[in-house]
Amino acid sequence: MAAPALRALGLDADDSSRRRTEYSYDASNYRLSPLCVVFPRSDIDVATAARWCHEHGVPIIARGGGTGMGGNAIGEGVVIDFSRHMDAVTSVDVEGRTAVAQSGVVLTALQKRVREISDGTLTFAPDPSSQSRATVGGAIGNDACGNHSVRYGRTTDHVVAISLVTADGVRLTATRTGLTATDPADSAAVRRAEDLTDALRDLVGDNLAPLRTELERIPRQVSGYHLAHLLPERGFDVARALVGSEGTCVIVVSATVSLVPVAAHPQLLCLGYRDVVDAARDVPTMLSFSPSAIEGIDERIVATMRARRGRSSVEGLPDGNAWIYVELDEFSADDVPTAISDLLEKLRAEGRLVDARTVSDPAARSMLWRVREDGAGLSSRLVDLDDPDAGSGYESWPGWEDSAVAPENLPEYLEGFQDLLAHHGLTGVMYGHFGAGCMHVRITFDQRTASGRETMLAFCRDAAHLVVAHGGSLSGEHGDGRARSELLPIMYSPAMMSMFAAFKDIWDPARVLNPGSIVDPDAIGDHLALDGIPARTWTTAFDLGIPGPGDDGRADHPVEAPGLDPFVHATQACIGVGRCRSHSGGVMCPSYRATRDEKDSTRARARVLQEMTRTAPDIETGWRSKDVRESLDLCLSCKACSTDCPTGVDMATYRSEFFSHHYRHRLRPMAHYALGWMPAWLRPATAMAPMINAVLGSRLSGPAARVAGLDARRSMPRFARRKSVRAALAPLVRRTDAPVVLFLDSFTKAFRPDVAAAAARVLGGGDTEQVSCEKDNCCALTWISTGQLDHAKKVLTRTATALDDGTDRPIVVPEPSCAAALRKDLPELVHTDAAKRVAARVRSFAAHVGEMLDDGYTPPPMPESVTVQTHCHEYAVFGPATQVSVLRRLGVSEVTSADGCCGVAGNFGFERGHYEVSMAVGEQALAPALRARSDGAPVLTDGFSCAMAVDHLSGVDSAITSVTGTHLAELLDPRTDTLRPAPSRKDPT
Incomplete structure (x- = not known):
């Protein structure tokens, strides 16, 4: 076995079934299970692994972020994951404009470090849409480009030197002028460098004509090997010849890369067109203005973004059905506004432009760029253009993802491509690098049926002939991999294909490096991930909203069609783009950001669930999967993935569903009883509040916590006394004539009754009789999060019946997590019209305050500064900017937003075994x-979990003292004045 042998050599090698599943997929259509995964910490570790694999004939697959769409980061051998430990930027030379980075460095991390050291003046130019999780090694392997490739070209153009390990474990350095031993004292490496140099020079000398005529014909000719860099006139550039070799020739361990100056004043011009062909016809005019970017998207992506994330997510786009982003800066023209004006004048004269808009605000530019960057994910599950509110209209897949032609040939190529799609009965979603002639296209392939796979293969062959007829390349950015390598003979002559094979054999004569790509490729139709999934019915409590043929998508109406079971289809929403592996931006995925381990990413959890539905001998055994249970252990159920994931993966829901089946008729963890049933025992607990609080403050708290399955290190909440609860809630009663309904959850009643009273006063304008209070029902959140769905459905059914009063009065919930449960989980678990009606009326407190402001509400004077902990569930269900937006509208001039999970996340932070991760998330x-935070600035924690996180941090961190979380209702309470400035402050309205 590979893993034990590699561990005996001192390497971190994991061959668990869960780990092998996580690395069986990348962002392509393919699935191949490795023997094991190695996590090296140095180039010595890499060389050790390579020597063992070479001696035993075991394939080696180098892997960075695993975001490639060609299937070139998976294989049936030893996967070497560089992203876990080999992620250092070892040096930055500002004067020489170079940086040295290990292969596992994420591109945005490299860019951030370079900008820090250069005082914001330099950066690493390649910026593919996956840059927040793609690595330097992956960018070199695929020759990645990015949104600004019109100016900065491909990764090839920025590589100065590559530190590598050969297939048999020798450490060498490839430079712009040759090949040397990484360690000059290593005589074997010196000899190997000399032998390889001689072989490469002989290959070039014997093939000068084809190397000069078949390669480097267009800006994005990425397919095949980049052998033209070895020509004498190119200086025998071995480093750049290895870029784009997809791990089939050498293992890249680090690289020296060149840096470029940062534009200080970019301006984004958004152009609207009737269709992508019209847009492409205007590209030559745009190119004449020396832009840094010319990027395009089509209407299906925009419609999906609008439906999934709200209309505000695409604000700033002009009218049209296809859009081009043109970015101009001080390197484009001395006077950028004048240049934009001149460009618009010329485009209008061409007669194809529909509308245009200039976007100067950095935040607005960032929002629009996100639409483009999330294109691959958004286009995988698209809304129906005719009915965007109906949910997913259809799905699309890679396969013919990034072909490229010369920019001037793009319009005719797109016309032919659209005709080809129609001929095969397919739809393509187009976006990409119009300025470089590279189009990303996701297509409605049906890979689940034999006929669908035959159509896909026939289309790809026809598409290869089409792009070659237009002088183009099968791949313009993502490499050939398993998706296109079989088609390379359509693009290249037999002589060039022979040279590719000879180049591979010079470096890897045993052919152990990433077999299946470029040379001796696997067939396109081999190893498809959607092929061979059993047609079984995984009955679920949740309505996952994914209809099949003749079905309404309800979980109690299972789909019988192969591959279209709602639960299977839901887990397949993950296509591996890996945004959950981002280190910054958004909230997803807090556990991965804490551990930096693939197993704790949303993607890995989805892949393990996919494997469960594929390989379990039967459904009962599948639901008992230990791999899935282990994979889900550190999921915080924060729901952020349902918003941040471009494909809409909702892991919190899948986790609850799995736990429901996994523990059916079995003993659960004690925390599921202690915390899952908390609403049932909170009311009697308040009667014994003094005694319980005394125990929590004594030495008995530790043993009590351990018995309950909790971590004794975590600060436990103190119960409000029954007298305080009665005093706060007594005035709040149910009224049929009040215009608004206040729903009081169990946590607010038991721990923060003053918040309930404050909320009622705010909603009623100081008069609680203007508010109808619901305090005898429950949102069932704790039962949902622990997967006790049978009981959750009973509780929610009662709640829906009680709240469905025949009115459309808003139901305002002070606790954001409970508001989210009533808005989202209620109609998904209780399949009645009453549940839908109630859910539509539910508001979080902050969201409702926004509506109050729309209706003319005049708030009291606000503090100058507020720090707000963004609540994950409110972020996911009511909108990412809900709290921040409302605070600014209320007149708070300085809002500091902590956009990330607090770490407590309901029961997660209290459960034994989660404390370290919980604190790391915080x-x-x-x-x-x-x-x-500014001294005295309130800390807004509408969520009880967030308040508990603040309370705990205040107690354990000496730099965070005397901080108490405040609810927005308390900030707005007309009876509260301690948090407010003097009334002489200008009225914010």
């Missing part, structure tokens, strides 16, 4: 925000 945003 360090991602909340703890730094608390340390940096």
Whole structure:
């Protein structure tokens, strides 16, 4: 076995079934299970692994972020994951404009470090849409480009030197002028460098004519090997010849890369067109203005973004059905506004432009760029253009993903491509690098049926002939991999294909490096991930909203069609783009950001669930999967993935569903009883509040916590006394004539009754009789999060019946997690019209305050500064900017937002075994925000979990003292004045 042998050599090698599943997929259509995964910490570790694999004839697959769409980061051998430990930027030379980075460095991390050291003047240019999780090694392997490739070209253009390990474990360095031993004292490496140099020079000398005529014909000719760099006139550039070799020739361990100056004043021009062909016809005019970017998207992506994330997510786009982003800066023209004006004048004269808009605000530019960057994910599950509110209209897949032609040939190529799609009965979603002639296209392939796979293969062959007829390349960015290598003979002559094979054999004569790509490729139709999934019915409590043929998508109406079971289809929403592996931006995925381990990413959890539905001998055994249970252990159920994931993966829901089946008729963890049933015992607990609080403050708290399955290190909440609860809630009664309904959850009643009273006063304008209070029902959140769905459905059914009063009065919930449960989980678990009606009326408190402001509400004077802990569930269900937007509208001039999970996340932070990860999650945003907050600035924690996180951090971190979380209702309460400035302050309205 590979893993034990590699561990005996001192390597970190994991061959568990769960780990092998996580690395069986990348972002392509393919699935191949490795023997094991190795996590090296140095180039010595890599060389050790390579020597063992070479001696035993075991394939080696180098892997970075695993975001490639060609299937070139998976294989049936030893996967070497560089992203876990080999992620250092070892040096930055500002004067020489170079940086040295290990292969596992994420591109945005490299860019951030370079900007820090250069005082914001330099950066690493390649910026593919996956840059927040793609690595330097992956960018070199695929010759990645990015949104600004019109100016900065491909990764090839920025590689100065590559530190590599050969297939048999020798450490060498490839430079712009040759090949040397990494360690000059290593005589074997010196000899190997000399032998390889001689072989490469002989290959070039014997093939000068085809090397000069078949390669480097267009800006994005990425397919095949980049052998033209070895020509004498190119200086025998071995480093750049290895870029784009997809791990089939050498293992890249680090690289020296060149840096470029940062534009200080970019301006984004958004152009609307009737269709992508019209847009492409205007590209030559745009190119004449020396832009840094010319990027395009079509209407299906925009419609999906609007439906999934709200209309505000695409604000700023002009009218049209296809859009081009043109970015101009001080390197384009001395006077950028004049250049934009001149460009628009010329485009209008061409007669194809529909509308245009200039976007100068950095935040607005960032929002629009996100639409383009999330294209691959958004286009995988698209809304129906005729009915965008109906949910997913259809799905699309890679396969013919990134072909490229010369920019001037793009319009005719797109016309032919659209005709080809129609001929095969397919739809293509187009986006990409119009300025470089590279189109990303995701297509409605049906890979689940034999006929669908035959159509896909026939289309890809026809598409290869089409792009070659237009002088183009099968791949313009993502490499050939398993998706296109079989088609390379259509693009290249037999002589060139022979040279590719000879180049591979010079470096890897045993052919152990990433077999299946470029040379001796696997067939396109081999190893498809959607092929061979059993047609079984995984009955679910949740309505997953995914209809099949003749079905309404309800979970109690299972789909019988192969591959279209709602649960299977839901887990397949993950296509591996890996945004959950991002280190910054958004909230997803807090556990991965804490551990930096693939197993704790949303993607890995989805892949393990996919494997469960594929390989389990039967459904009962599948639901008992230990691999899935282990994979889901550190999921915080924060729901952020349902918003941040471009494909809409909702892991919190899948986790609850799995737990429901996994523990059916079995003993659950004690925390599921202690915390899952909390609403049932909270009311009697308040009667014994003094005694319980005394125990929690004594030495008995530790043993009591351990018995309940909790971590004794975590600060436990103190119960409000029954007298305080009665005093706060007594005036709040149910009224049929009040215009608004206040729903009081169990946590607010038991721990924060003053919040309930404050909320009622705010909603009623100081008069609680203007508010109808619901305090005898429950949102069932704790039962949902612990997967006790049978009981959750009973509780929610009662709640829906009680709240469905025949009115459309808004139901305002002070606790954001409970508001989210009533808005989203209620109609998905209780399949009645009453549940849908009630869910539509539910508002979080902050969201409703926004509506109050729309209706003319005049708030009291607000503090100058507020630090707000963004609540994950409110972020996911009611909108990412709900709290921040409302605070700014209320007149708070300085809003510091901690955009990241607090780490407590309901029961997660209290459960034994989660404390370290919980604290690490808190360090991602909340703890730094608390340390940096202005003295006396309120800390807004509408969520009870967030308040508990603040309370705990205040007790254990000496830099965070005397901080207490405040609810927005308390900030707005007309009876509260301690948090407010003097009334002489200008009225914010």
